[in-house]
Amino acid sequence: MQVMRDLSYVGGEPKLEATLKQEFSDFQVDEELGFELAGEGDHLWLNVRKTDLSTTDVARRLAEGCGVKLKTIGYSGMKDRRGECTQWFSLPLTSQEEAKLVNVEGDGLVEVLQTQRNTRKLKIGSHKSNHFKILLRNCAGSRLDFDQRLDSVKALGAPNYFGxxxxxxxxxxxxxxxxxxxxxxxxxxxxxxxxxxxxxxxxxxxxxxxxxxxxxxxxxxxxxxxxxxxxxxxxxxxxxxxxxxxxxxxxxxxxxxxxxxxxxxxxxxxxxxxxxxxxxxxxxxxxxxxxxxxxxxxxxxxxxxxxxxxxxxxxxxxxxxLPVDLSWNWPDTDTSDLLIEFKLPRGTYATSLLREICLTG
The missing domain is CATH 3.30.2340.10 (TruD, insertion domain)
Structure with missing residues (x-):
């Protein structure tokens, strides 16, 4: 059965290599809803930062910590486990019950950044986009070659492969x-x-x-x-x-x-x-x-x-x-680390962009 590396590359298979997700902070994703919340209603929406947890891990923590059924927890999309990701969740929680959120944040892997009320549950596929900030470490190959492949993606876009x-x-x-x-x-x-x-x-x-x-x-x-x-x-x-x-x-x-x-x-x-x-x-x-x-x-x-x-x-x-606002820089002249930032619409994969740049381990 073929895997991702067997699929075609627009610019040919890269000869460049880099290390991805060496640290959790190397892969940062911020979910952007793209719409305003009502400010009132039976559903409490939470903007959560999670580290080294899957989206479903956080949903289970919310359900167990707040005493609600797992099926009542809403989220728009699945986010990477290995990384620092912010995303929205919703749950049916009254104002008097909001204090239960303290049960979710105990070990520092989940941090509630913001809460707002809304009239509806958050549904799959509701958010507009994701903002990525990715640090590639130990880049093997010339900076010019990395820059050229990034320029190509900026001009041509990237294949919309599923990750x-x-x-x-x-x-x-x-x-x-x-x-x-x-x-x-x-x-x-x-x-x-x-x-x-x-x-x-x-x-x-x-x-x-x-x-x-x-x-x-x-x-x-x-x-x-x-x-x-x-x-x-x-x-x-x-x-x-x-x-x-x-x-x-x-x-x-x-x-x-x-x-x-x-x-x-x-x-x-x-x-x-x-x-x-x-x-x-x-x-x-x-x-x-x-x-x-x-x-x-x-x-x-x-x-x-x-x-x-x-x-x-x-x-x-x-x-x-086409990645929105794609930019990159080499933060330190003494290292071979490359910092890349961009926005993607929901349903697209950052890894499908990265595979056009270099092989990652």
């Missing part, structure tokens, strides 16, 4: 989902019973891993073919910063205005997230683009058929992303 964490430790999620699909596609299989054998969260994680794996390989193929960021007849386009898609009225016609928008990152080429196709979907690929996608979908027929069998709806995802 390795999506697939579980040692690709364990993929092994589990393949076994599940093989069982589900047997003629005698009871899909309802199979659904019941695992919780909704676990099931969603496995389905997500399957779709991500197929998408990554489609993107890798388009990079190899040299058209990951250029229009192919029948492509479906994504409007930057949104989950909205559209296709040119005539797939074979590509005009100068669309080309300008593509070059300015106002729109992006998209690829399929495999699943059950809706006959009413107006934005399915066609023509040459559909043929290219079908080649990859057939290569992973077990996963594709299994996702449809479980009624997971097909969707799409941009093939690239």
């Amino acid at each position: 390795l964490q999506r697939f579980g430790r040692n690709m364990s999620n993929m092994a589990q989902v393949e076994a599940l699909m093989e069982q589900a596609l047997k003629p005698e299989a009871d899909v309802i019973a199979l659904r019941g054998q695992m919780g909704r969260v676990k099931r969603g994680m496995l389905f997500s891993a399957a779709r991500s794996y197929v998408f990554n390989h489609l993107l890798s193929k388009r990079i190899r073919d040299g058209n990951w960021n250029s229009y192919v007849a029948g492509d479906v386009l994504n409007l930057n910063g949104t989950s909205r898609f559209f296709a040119p009225r005539e797939p074979e016609v590509w005009d100068s205005e669309l080309q300008r928008r593509l070059e300015e990152f106002d729109i992006h080429i998209s690829g399929p997230l495999a699943g059950k196709k809706d006959s009413k979907d107006r934005y399915a690929s066609s023509s040459e683009a559909a043929d290219m996608e079908e080649v990859v979908l057939k290569e992973f027929e077990l996963l594709v058929k299994g996702l449809a069998h479980f009624d997971v709806l097909a969707s799409r995802r941009s093939l690239r992303f």
Whole structure:
């Protein structure tokens, strides 16, 4: 089974190397909501800084420390365990019960930075972006080469690969989902019973891993073919910063205005997230683009058929992303450490940017 390093690189596999996450403070992430809270309501929202804990670890601490059910804890996205990350959580806690938060902060791994009230629970995928501050240590290779690869990402964007964490430790999620699909596609299989054998969260994680794996390989193929960021007849386009898609009225016609928008990152080429196709979907690929996608979908027929069998709806995802406010510097002339800062929209991975720069250990 292929892993991230086997996927195509825009600038070829880097010869540069660096150490990532040597210290927790080397990998800092700040979640940005992008909207205002009501200031009142039954849900207490917390801006939390966590260190060496996963998002679900913090959710469990909040549930246990505040005496609420785990399923009532809300968060928008999963953040890296090994790092210093701030993110928002919500829980149904009255003003009189807020003192219970002291039970969460005991060992210093969790710090509540801010609290606000809101009328609704925080839902998955609600935040706008993440701000990253990453220190790469022990950079092996010339500073000029590092700078050139960063300049390339700044100009071209980066492939919108799903990160390795999506697939579980040692690709364990993929092994589990393949076994599940093989069982589900047997003629005698009871899909309802199979659904019941695992919780909704676990099931969603496995389905997500399957779709991500197929998408990554489609993107890798388009990079190899040299058209990951250029229009192919029948492509479906994504409007930057949104989950909205559209296709040119005539797939074979590509005009100068669309080309300008593509070059300015106002729109992006998209690829399929495999699943059950809706006959009413107006934005399915066609023509040459559909043929290219079908080649990859057939290569992973077990996963594709299994996702449809479980009624997971097909969707799409941009093939690239452009980091916002990407900057970097070499803080100390006596060391080989490189500090990189940038913002990414939700759903994109900093590691997918970093892999275009250097190999990390």
